[in-house]
Amino acid sequence: MAVGSNSGTDTGTGTGAGTGTDAEGDPGIPGLAGVPLLGSLFDLRSDSLGTYLRARRQHGDTVRITAGPPGMRAELYCVFSPEGAQQVLASDAARFRKDNHFYQEVRDSFGNGLLTSQDEDYLRQRRLVQPLFTRRRVDGYADAIAAETRSVVDSWGGAPDGVVDVSDEMTHLALRAVTRILFGTDGDAAADVMAKCVPVITEYVLRRGYSPANIPRHWPTPGNRRAAAAMDKLYGVCDEIIAERRGGAAPSTGGAVDEAAAGGTGAGETAGEAAVEDLLTLLAAARSSDDGEFDASELRDQVLIFLLAGHETTATSLCFALHLLALHPEQQDRARAEVSRVLGDRTPGAADLERFPYLTQVLKEAMRLYPPAPVIGRKSVAATRIGEYTIPAGADVIVAPWVTHRDPAYWPDPDRFDPERFTPEAEAARPRYAWFPFGGGPRACIGQHFSMLESVIALAMMLRAYEFEAVDTGIPVSAGVTLRTTGPARCRIRRPDGWRA
Numbered sequence: 001m002a003v004g005s006n007s008g009t010d011t012g013t014g015t016g017a018g019t020g021t022d023a024e025g026d027p028g029i030p031g032l033a034g035v036p037l038l039g040s041l042f043d044l045r046s047d048s049l050g051t052y053l054r055a056r057r058q059h060g061d062t063v064r065i066t067a068g069p070p071g072m073r074a075e076l077y078c079v080f081s082p083e084g085a086q087q088v089l090a091s092d093a094a095r096f097r098k099d100n101h102f103y104q105e106v107r108d109s110f111g112n113g114l115l116t117s118q119d120e121d122y123l124r125q126r127r128l129v130q131p132l133f134t135r136r137r138v139d140g141y142a143d144a145i146a147a148e149t150r151s152v153v154d155s156w157g158g159a160p161d162g163v164v165d166v167s168d169e170m171t172h173l174a175l176r177a178v179t180r181i182l183f184g185t186d187g188d189a190a191a192d193v194m195a196k197c198v199p200v201i202t203e204y205v206l207r208r209g210y211s212p213a214n215i216p217r218h219w220p221t222p223g224n225r226r227a228a229a230a231m232d233k234l235y236g237v238c239d240e241i242i243a244e245r246r247g248g249a250a251p252s253t254g255g256a257v258d259e260a261a262a263g264g265t266g267a268g269e270t271a272g273e274a275a276v277e278d279l280l281t282l283l284a285a286a287r288s289s290d291d292g293e294f295d296a297s298e299l300r301d302q303v304l305i306f307l308l309a310g311h312e313t314t315a316t317s318l319c320f321a322l323h324l325l326a327l328h329p330e331q332q333d334r335a336r337a338e339v340s341r342v343l344g345d346r347t348p349g350a351a352d353l354e355r356f357p358y359l360t361q362v363l364k365e366a367m368r369l370y371p372p373a374p375v376i377g378r379k380s381v382a383a384t385r386i387g388e389y390t391i392p393a394g395a396d397v398i399v400a401p402w403v404t405h406r407d408p409a410y411w412p413d414p415d416r417f418d419p420e421r422f423t424p425e426a427e428a429a430r431p432r433y434a435w436f437p438f439g440g441g442p443r444a445c446i447g448q449h450f451s452m453l454e455s456v457i458a459l460a461m462m463l464r465a466y467e468f469e470a471v472d473t474g475i476p477v478s479a480g481v482t483l484r485t486t487g488p489a490r491c492r493i494r495r496p497d498g499w500r501a
């Protein structure tokens with residue numbers, strides 16, 4: 001995640017056009033033409049994703065974009081090839097750190113949790129958290145996900161004119177699912193506060209992340225005060241739940257799992273059928289002799305990061321999967337036929353994930369066209385050769401699923417929705433990083449399996465209950481902290497022929 005950057009200090013007076021001239025950098029790196037003095041500042045502000053696509057089209061796989069007035073100028077090095085993305089995220093990951101301005105803003109608002117931390121802090125956190133995300137452990141959340149999906153689908157019976165905005169609905173569903181997983185049944189009360197506060201804070205992070213200069217957070221401006229109030233509320237509700245949890249019994253997620261079969265390593269394991277513990281209970285109980293345990297404020301940081309990373313991302317992926325199917329009735333019928341064949345009338349569970357190859361292809365294709373993390377930012381700590389160019393030390397660097405996922409060399413007719421691109425044979429024929437919505441390397445998404453489980457279960461249940469026809473044929477998007485829709489994504493829904501409750 002973490003888009004954009006604004007921490008450059010170039011003092012040049014050029015337009016940013018032509019070739020780069022950074023003394024430490026490679027003079028050959030092509031630069032995107034911008035306007036005199038401000039470079040591409042306005043283009044990035046008004047349409048950063050379009051600007052990156054144009055940069056790739058005009059200049060190829062490595063492009064330098066400048067933005068901002070002299071003295072406050074940011075320089076952004078864009079790396080678009082799959083091989084380059086692999087180097088930045090995986091093989092040379094130690095040279096590309098989360099020290100960029102954007103990640104600092106996320107850290108200042110959402111804390112030093114698994115997404116934002118680095119070095120020893122990060123390694124300790126990952127060792128403590130990783131066992132909570134084993135496949136079997138995550139599979140235990142399937143029942144809770146199905147219950148949340150059912151309540152959303154049931155509410156559609158009263159949709160005015162039979163129209164639902166799947167963008168709003170999926171945001172609601174994903175928030176409910178992640179709060180249920182994090183807090184168990186306590187999440188119900190917290191979800192409203194989250195729904196109100198998280199967007200205010202992400203908006204604030206975004207505005208500061210893109211701005212060439214920011215006033216200090218503690219100055220009492222209206223923007224600072226609004227964000228501080230939202231943070232207070234959000235932190236407050238998390239702290240309350242954490243304090244209650246540490247002082248007493250924990251509610252379950254409402255799901256059930258055979259813990260012995262699940263082979264979990266966390267606290268509170270019992271043999272046989274047992275309620276599934278929520279993530280907060282497991283985080284609070286996570287400990288090892290070397291790493292100790294999380295204290296209350298560290299627990300809050302983890303919880304906030306999971307809320308941020310696990311909410312809008314899955315919502316976006318589900319929203320676009322539904323929207324694209326609503327635009328493509330043939331693929332929708334095929335997906336629904338798979339659901340009927342696999343499920344009949346029963347509720348989907350974790351074991352069904354492998355039984356939905358076509359639904360999985362649909363989700364992957366939706367994430368190709370609309371990657372929830374469209375751009376991933378880093379700061380380089382050493383000059384690094386990528387392809388034919390050298391990225392200088394101290395540079396703001398981005399890799400961009402949004403652009404690489406549309407590279408015609410790997411994706412013929414890239415704007416066409418075609419789940420066939422993700423058959424096992426087609427996937428095997430492409431470089432690993434031609435598609436990387438979950439990032440990669442040591443900082444790859446820890447929630448990938450959880451997200452796929454949630455998406456497949458939810459999509460299966462929604463497709464079985466309703467047919468979707470797109471009312472809005474195009475949905476405008478912009479790069480927020482994650483990809484977000486900037487208009488409605490309405491679908492007309494109706495019960496499929498032969499539907500049974």
Ligand code: HEM
Nearest residue numbers: 001114115309310313314317372373438439443445447451
């Ligand atoms: C479609 C859904 C999702 C997408 C596309 C997605 C994407 C990503 C990406 C691209 C990264 C890497 C960021 C970077 O390298 O700077 C990441 C990291 C992370 N994601 Fe996700 N994510 C999704 C769902 C989730 C969910 C559901 C959770 C939690 C339940 C989650 C938790 C995290 C965490 C904690 C990290 C940091 C991991 C680390 O650095 O060790 N994500 N995600």
